[in-house]
Amino acid sequence: MSEKQTYPVQLLQPDGRRVFDREHAALVADIDADRLRQLYQDLVITRRIDVEATALQRQGQLGLWPPLLGQEAAQVGSAHALHPDDYVFCSYRETAVAYCRGVPPEQLTRLWRGAAHHCWDPDTAHMTNANIVVGSQGLHATGYAYAAHLDGADLATITYFGDGATSQGDIAEALGFAAAWTAPVVFFCQNNQWAISEPVTVQSHVPLVRRADGYGIPGVGVDGNDVLAVLAVTRQAVERARGGGGPTFIEAMTYRMGPHTTADDPTRYRTAADTEYWEHRDPIERMRLLLDREGLLDPEFADQVAATADDIARRVRTATVEMPDPDPMTLFEHVYATEHPLITAEAAEFAAYLAEGAQS
Structure with a gap:
């Protein structure tokens, strides 16, 4: 990882034009037309799942839902950087990561309907279920990574958390242990600008990525609405971890377009003007514009993506509404x-x- 890190890393501009960044572009040089289309499809599908789940909660079919609207690129890009045997320790918003890890859509709402303690089998997806205790997953990921290292396993862990979690002692302790043990763990902070109603500028007067400096580990900031840039920097961090290089801290700059959860009303603490800047930086539109520029967005493909997304949303709705009450x-x-x-x-x-x- 370059010692002089540009902040944040960007490979796609909001209008879909590529950015010349030789170092990071080389990390995704293998992403051909088919894989660009796959990234776009995963972005569209995961947003469609999220919109459907939010509607299900509003209709009384779910007790709660944590929307990821606006954060799709941070999750899809990082998930595509992982190896099948890498292990994910999530917070409670990583629906897109779960989908990319192969979790069946029908399982995504079980916990939120109150029908089970969990949504999916962690051992099958190599991903934990929703963690509500803010920041504790950082310690879990570090412990798992260190134990795997001692066992000689060639894998990395990644832990997802928001900007608010960086104010928790658990994340600080996890960073300290990971640095001391050279644990193969990637700390992936989705800085969506809000810890519920508290803006990140109140939480920290400097970029969160600079927290890494105090632990002597690499830190990289990335445009979290740029799926290719996220894929590039996460790949670099994962390979560093798997190769024995230790932990990395990634700060993905993104924005939570909706509420913190469906129990939250963001209009009480932010205005429409607050979100306007980020509306023009939508991660899906950015990728759509790239595909269009490069002649990869023909009507047949666009229709197929939309139909697939609608079908998966239907599966989510049907499974949720017909979910039996547990014994x-x-x-x-x-x-x-x-x-x-x-x-x-x-x-x-x-x-x-x-x-x-x-x-x-």
Whole structure:
């Protein structure tokens, strides 16, 4: 990684024109026409999933949903940089990462409907489920990465968190341990400018990427709405980690166009003018313009992408609405890896309560 890092790295301008950056363009030189189209399709599909899930929550079908509107490139680009055996430790907004890791769309809303403790099997996707304790996933990723390193595994972990999480001690501790242990972990900060209602300018008076300096690890800032730039810098960080070079801190500059969650009203703390700048930097439109400039966006392909996105959204809606209520006793499953006496006692007490209710 270059010692003199341009901040932020950009390979696509908002109007879809490529940026001349020999160092980082070389990292995505293999992204041909087919792979550019795949990136665009994943961007469109994940936005369509997000819009559908938001509508489902507004209609009472989900208890809560954390929208990712505007952050698709940061997630899709970084997910495409990962190896199948790399492990993802997410926060609660990484729906696009989960989709790119092969999680079936039908599983994406299970937790948010209250039908299960989780959405997908972490061992199958090599990705944890939603983590609500802000910042704690940084420690989980660092511990997993270090243990894998001790076992001789050739893999990296990546942990996703927002700008608000950088104010949490867990992230600071994770960075300290990762630096000391040379752990193969990528810290991926999606700086979406808001920690719920608190702007990033209140959280930090300097770019968050400079936090890396204090730990003696490389830090790179990237245009988080540029899917190619995100792919390039994440690839570099992942290969560094897998090669024994240790951790990297990435700050992806993006913007949360919607609410923090569907329980939030962003109009209470920001105006339409606040979002106007970022509306002109939409990650999907940027990629669409690139494809159009390079003759890759023919009507047939555009129609196919739209149809695929609509079909996946339909699958999400159908699976959500028709999701069966779980057996109440499953509440006690998968809480601990091994049997726990307190959980066993609580399960027995709850089973007796249910039996009593059934007899009355």
